Amino acid sequence: MEAFQQDSGIRFSNEAVLFEAFTHSSYVNEHRRKAFVDNERLEFLGDAVLEVAVSQYLFHRYPKMTEGELTKLRASIVCEPSLVHLANELQLGTYILLGKGEENTGGRQRPALLADVFEALVGALYLDKGLDPVIELLEKVMFPKVEIGAFSKVTDYKSQLQELVQQDNAGQLKYDIIEEKGPAHNRIFVSQVSLDEQMLGEGSGRSKKEAEQQAAQLAIVKLKSED
Known part of the structure; x- marks a missing residue:
């Protein structure tokens, strides 16, 4: 120190x-x-x-x-x-x-x-x-x-997803940590992002932020593929 x-x-x-x-x-x-x-x-x-x-x-x-x-x-x-x-x-x-x-x-x-x-x-x-x-x-x-x-x-998938949803006034995004796996010093978090109760993406990571970013990235791919 x-x-x-x-x-x-x-x-x-x-x-x-x-x-x-x-x-x-x-x-x-x-x-x-x-x-x-x-x-x-x-x-x-x-x-x-x-x-x-x-x-x-x-x-x-x-x-x-x-x-x-x-x-x-x-x-x-x-x-x-x-x-x-x-x-x-x-x-x-x-x-x-x-x-x-x-x-x-x-x-x-x-x-x-x-x-x-x-x-x-x-x-x-x-x-x-x-x-x-x-x-x-x-x-x-x-x-x-x-x-x-x-x-x-900077690549911030959560912000990109929020902007994408706002363009169409599509509803409210919600992030949930649905699972935590592994010991405390090596925890893996699983996050889901939903749009008005419809699940858009699920991601995992060594922190809640990392899991949410991955979920948002997958949600962007899904929404763009539906356009």
């Missing part, structure tokens, strides 16, 4: 919360005799903090954008592929605490895990210092990329 703080220039008052941000559930499972806590709660908080910080930035930066345009742009910024890019830029994979099984199966490079760690880091920074330091971090690593349109090319 000291190496991360030196390399990133981000200094925490409470290093315990930083340690938690980089602790994967697989590490906790392999060290059950110690009071380690995984980063899933911080990921939950960081996801919400990112939504607020990015929304505030876009609201002030693009005063002529409509609500729909702002929503679409925000979705492309905070989706998993873009967060993975930012995590790699900060080399977050270097610092993650992983169990041996997750390490041996390439967890340090797994997109869903990297995106989760970025969100957990944001959550930890918010808890430690508040919203302003989060915005300072995003001003360094995220907002300049928005300015040059870097996120407009």
